[in-house]
Amino acid sequence: MRFRLTDDQRALREGVRELLARCFGREALRAAVRAPGRLDRTLWRTLGEAGFFALRLPEADGGVGLGLPEAVLAFEEAGRALLPGPLVATHLAAGGVPGAARGETVVAAVDGELAEWLDAADVVRGDASGAVPLRSVDPLTPLHRLPGTAAPDPVAGLPAPVAAAPDPVAVLLTAAEQLGTAGRVCELAVQHARAREQFGRPIGAFQAVQHLCADLLVRVETARAAVYAAAVTADPADIAAARLLADEAAVRGARDCLQVHGGMGFTWEADVHLHLKRAWVRERRAGGGTQSEELLAAALAD
Amino acid sequence: MDLSYTPEEEEFRARLREWLAKALPILPARPSPDDWPGRRAYDLGWQRMLYDAGYAGVHWDASPTLRLIFLEETERAGAPYVGANFVGLLHAGPTIAAEGTAEQRARWLPPILRGEQVWCQGFSEPDAGSDLASLRTRARRDGDAYVVTGSKIWTSHAEVADRCELLVRTDPDAPRHRGITWLAMPMDADGITVRPLRTLAxxxxxxxxxxxxxxVPVADRVGEENDGWRVTMVTLSFERGTAFVGEVVACRRVLGELARAARGDGRWDDPALRRRLGRLDAEFRALWRLTQWNVSAAEASGGVPGVGGSVFKLRYSHARQELYDTAAEVLGPGALDLDRPWVLDRLSSLSYTIAAGTSQIQRSIVAERILGLPRGR
Known part of the structure; x- marks a missing residue:
């Protein structure tokens, strides 16, 4: 058993991190915040050329030929960097929708009652009829609301159609993005706690702040083990568990990071709110955590 | 990232399973919890069986992965817990192996492995808990012996132990970490009074x-005089290694039992309870993966468990309490009945966020030693 990153996986992670720092650094991030709803096609093609979308396509089909663990590492980096766009939908469309693999086609997907990036997409998967734009809480994720599931037909006596089970790979890649956010907000909190001084010393010397930071790390590391293991086994129950842990690590992590930042955390200028808002968007995907909890509970009682 | 085991590791697992299937049915009946001599005999007997089968030293010389497999399989099979052998096998033994002289290793380690001697731990004191380095039990040198006076607390198995790994202050004037010495006190010496301490359970x-x-003879000192703090750190880092493998396996089994019990009596229809159980399943799946992650890291670093264990312990001790709080919800009014399953376990679980370093101390360790935050107060 060698449950740790291989040298190649480390190199891949570093490579993606460097790529994203180059093509989507802090200035690009803040520019994207100032132009909500606009998808940077140049950035999308750069990602495509780098193999972000074609990562798991076989080499024979023009892909990179890597597996789920590598995709998870790449999406973790995307989450860290707050990379915008329908990343998961386009990644999953690679090989199926022409141009998706190379980043020439932007693919969005309907996900229950929500859809991200509908207007910017060239191809929409799923039935987007009746979609209405909403004023998205996340400045980096334009959202549409779709009509809810139809009520049961009392005459036919049939139950309401059950929402299609979400693609486990989509759930896992979202968990990977959440893990990236969780790791990043932990770093931001620790950096701030080291640098910010009050009462004549860094606030990180106060136990109340130290313990918030420690809990941030505990959630990240527990979620990391769950997400990476799910990437190895690809087992739907492992993926459901990974999703719950990663959602918690990202959402609660961003909340605690905001708290550590004090008044600065409440400003538009600090990046913390961008992480929190994105984490909120992601935790709604694929039926939300409830679906994962029910899946795990059902497996337990068998 | 690879979660599969090597053919050698799988063979170790298969042979262990085979042996457990034969060994467990011939075990004597478990003694009652109040029967200390009975518990001693039972636990030592189990260790002797492990010794005869070649598994006695698995905590010492096997790779972290084999240790994980050993703990996983013995728990799955319902084998006895390490019990009275805990301090000998997991604290004092490893410390002696690392820091003792050849003579001490020869004198003390084989009886531990063969299941002949029980060790206990005399570290904490009434006024030295989380702040262990403030301990005040005095030892003064008198010829070829130390003369020890003071009191210790939380000493499991003191009633039936042969030796005690004991921390004493040998230099009251030195900086507090530098005046401590590690002694192996014989429990049959004159002047030792043991008083049982009743827990809330x-x-x-x-x-x-x-x-x-x-x-205590000077020959029973491990390490140099006044170097006991460093010697102790060897032991403490062992405490947070693979120590919880069996318990995570056990928690996952309990979780399945809870789900089936809830399904059997209608409580399963409560979506809040179902979701809580589902979330706990995610939690323990993750803790199992974190164990495998930490074991793989220990394997790569030469088998030395590090402060990463604090991360695990923080999460695990909380999860275990949440598990038994959920059990209480499944039990309903039965949660107040000490004769129902899980009720005593719920009480015992209250110690998890305290024993072996409170969650507050663990958080400070994580903040300062892993995250590099400035030393707090």
Missing amino acids: GSAEFAEMFLDEVR
Whole structure:
């Protein structure tokens, strides 16, 4: 058993991190915040050329030929960097929708009652009829609301159609993005706690702040083990568990990071709110955590 | 990232399973919790069986992965817990192996492995808990012996132990970490009084130990005089290694039992309870993966468990309490009945966020040693 990153996986992670720092650094991030709803096609093609979308396509089909663990590492980096766009939908469309693999086609997907990036997409998967734009809480994720599931037909006596089970790979890649956010907000909190001084010393010397930071790390590391293991086994129950842990690590992590930042955390200028808002968007995907909890509970009682 | 085991590891697992299937049915009946001599005999007997089968030293010389497999399989099979052998196998033994002289290793380690001697731990004191380095039990040199006076607390198995790994202050004037010495005190020496300490679960799991001019031969000192703090750190880092493997396996089994019990009596229809159980399943799946992650890291670093164990312990001790709080919800009014399953376990679980470093101390360790935050107060 060698449950740790291989040298190649480390190199891949570093490579993606460097790529994203180059093509989507802090200035690009803040520019994207100032132009909500606009998808940077140049950035999308750069990602495509780098193999972000074609990562798991076989080499024979023009892909990179890597597996789920590598995709998870790449999406973790995307989450860290707050990379915008329908990343998961386009990644999953690679090989199926022409141009998706190379980043020439932007693919969005309907996900229950929500859809991200509908207007910017060239191809929409799923039935987007009746979609209405909403004023998205996340400045980096334009959202549409779709009509809810139809009520049961009392005459036919049939139950309401059950929402299609979400693609486990989509759930896992979202968990990977959440893990990236969780790791990043932990770093931001620790950096701030080291640098910010009050009462004549860094606030990180106060136990109340130290313990918030420690809990941030505990959630990240527990979620990391769950997400990476799910990437190895690809087992739907492992993926459901990974999703719950990663959602918690990202959402609660961003909340605690905001708290550590004090008044600065409440400003538009600090990046913390961008992480929190994105984490909120992601935790709604694929039926939300409830679906994962029910899946795990059902497996337990068998 | 690879979660599969090597053919050698799988073979170790298969042979262990085979042996457990034969060994467990011939075990004697478990003694009652209050029967200390019975518990001692039972636990030592189990260790002897492990010794005869070649598994006695698995905690010492096997790779972290084999240790994980050993703990996983013994728990799955319902084998006895390490019990009275805990301090010998997992604290004192490893410390002696690392820091003892050749003579001490030859004198003390084989009886531990063969299941002949029980060790206990005399570290904490009434006024030295989380702040262990403030311990005040005094030892003064008198010829070829130390004369020890003071008191110790939380000493499991003191009633039936042969030796005690004991921390004493040998230099009261030195900076506090530098005046401590590690002794292996014989428990049959004059001047030792053991008083059982009843826990909130009603059981006498621990004892207080009062030491009045107890003579400990200088030959029973491990490491140099006044170097006991460093010697102790070797032991403490062992405590947070693979120590919880069996318990995570057990928690996952309990979780399945809870789900089936809830399904059997209609409580399953409550979506809040179902979701809580589902979330706990995610939690323990993750803790199992974190164990495998930490074991893989220990394997890569030469088998030395590090402060990463604090991360695990923080999460695990909380999860275990949440598990038994959920059990209480499944039990309903039965949660108040000490004769129902899980009720005593719920009480015992209250110690998890305290024993072996409170969650507050663990958070400070994580903040300062892993995250590099400035030393707090």
